[in-house]
Amino acid sequence: MHTLNRIILYRAKAETYIRVRKLNFVSVCERSKNLVNRCSLENTSHNYRRAMSKASCPYFVTTPIFYVNAAPHIGHLYSVVLADAASIWQRLLGGSVLFSTGTDEHGLKIQQAAQKADMPSLEYCDKMSDKFKVLFNKAGIGYSDFIRTTETRHKEAVQEFWRILHGKGHIYKGVYQGWYSVSDEAFVTEEETKEISTAEGTKIRVTGESEQPVTWMEEKNYVFKLSDFKSELTRWLDRGVIQPQTFEGSVRNLLKDLPDLSVSRQRDRLSWGIPVPNDDTQTIYVWLDALVNYLTVAGYPDPGFTWPPNCHVVGKDILRFHAVYWPAFLIAADLEPPRKILCHSHWTVDGVKMSKSRGNVVDPMDRIEKYTSDAFRYFLLREGVPHSDGNYSDQHAVNYINSDIVNTLGNLLSRSTSLSVNPEQIFPRLNREMYMTCISAFDRETFENIEQLFNEVNENYSHYNFYKGIESIMSYLRWANGLVQEHKPWELAKSSSDIDQLHLKVVLYLVLETLRISGLLLQPVIPNIACRLLNRLGIPTGKRLAEHSRKPYLNSPQNLKLGPNEGILFNKISEKKSS
16 A cells, blocks of 8 residues: 555544544543442442441452353353453552452252263362363463352351341242253243254253253242342342343343242252251252352451442353342342443354354463463453454454554554664653644644543443443554654654654654553553553553553653563464464
8 A cells, every 4th residue: 555545544544533532531530439439329228238338448340150060161251351351440540459250160060060070079170160260360360369169168158148048038948840951050930941843853841042951840949039129129220230231121021020039959959069057958059159159259248348349240141140139139138239230242153153062162271372361352352342242263363463463553662662763762752842843733633632542441441341442542553653654753763854853753752652551551451462562661660550641651851761672562473373
């Protein structure tokens, strides 16, 4: 492409971006007030037991705990990466964070899987749980707590929670008659099942959504009075706690018919689980057991435990448990329900649903080895859209990584820090007079608007719309690349003219400042690459909080030295490596 055409293309992209960015930014004061008020719940009729004071409440974000019946896949990692990025952002905003993840290790499906593997149940769980932990560590996930439901602290929390629900009269002994899905570990109503024909022509009954086989079950167990909490759940939903809002309708539909919920299984049928207190014939229902993990990591039942969670990150397949059963359990125990449930969609592979039978399950460990943890999480956060299914393909991942990280970000850094263009290896101060002379009005307006980039990114990151925040940052980086194309710093650097040298330093300042702000805001997305970028720019570690992206770096009349050159920011991924 001809240089002039490239400049026009960059200009068109940047100008379109600037014109459509008409967000109502949240003011710093409002944002600070929101951060302080996270620990207070407004306008409910229920008097919830307060666990912590407002001042001491950290930002509490969780992922689901993952069932250990199979190895982790891309969907598991996406949940964890979303929560990890959110927790990094909250720390960059200056707050403290509690971020939990872990594994769900009880239930009939695990009991059967261990028997099939000819292993004791706990040994099987140890082996499978370790796969998740190794993956998350390889991916650089900075969790505060990795909880396992087989831990003693969790058993104690679950049994105490049960005693409170039972003591308040919310659990009674009854007989359950109905359908049960072993695969989903869920009780389902007649309306939630359907009859299908197998390949052999046999008719079987399955769940409506996942099409997993169900069996008719009749047994004595304990029942939770779920129907008593319809009004409370409706008021809770009215606060807009389900995000994206597209998922709220399905939850409200579930509230139309709220039968009481079986919360235990006969121990002679399910022995692998936590026993019901004072009744050794019953095992606590796996979903009640699993959901209490959020209380366990919060320090429950000790006084002063961290509560409520600011956000549960969950997949759409488990929204029912988190948006109906869990808040009902909490309200029954006089505990505040979660502030937000971030529900995300699933991942397809080349447009096809992932499944073992199709042989298209993406191994996240393999992709991290190929692309690095930063590059793979970049793709997940760039391509993943919570309200609709993401589509994974190796080619798509490589294209994003090479286009955005290598070409747009990495090349811009190289073009502004190479010895041929920046022989003094400085982050130059801005010469205002030369800035007004050699930079167009459009480019000055674009650059001066970069101070608003923090507000835009903060708005999107705070709502877990990382893909939008990333695109906003990339738009500025593309603009800066266009600036380089237009002003040709490699030619200015060769000139002996004092004017050209001043012109060069203005261009370098604009590009390096755009890189600095972008690097700060990309820390939740590509933490290691962003760190290397900021190191190269010579940015001290004490000046890497989110607030530092809102103000110019250079207020002194002195040029600053760049950091050491550690080589290319990120190497291009070859097509062979992706296959």
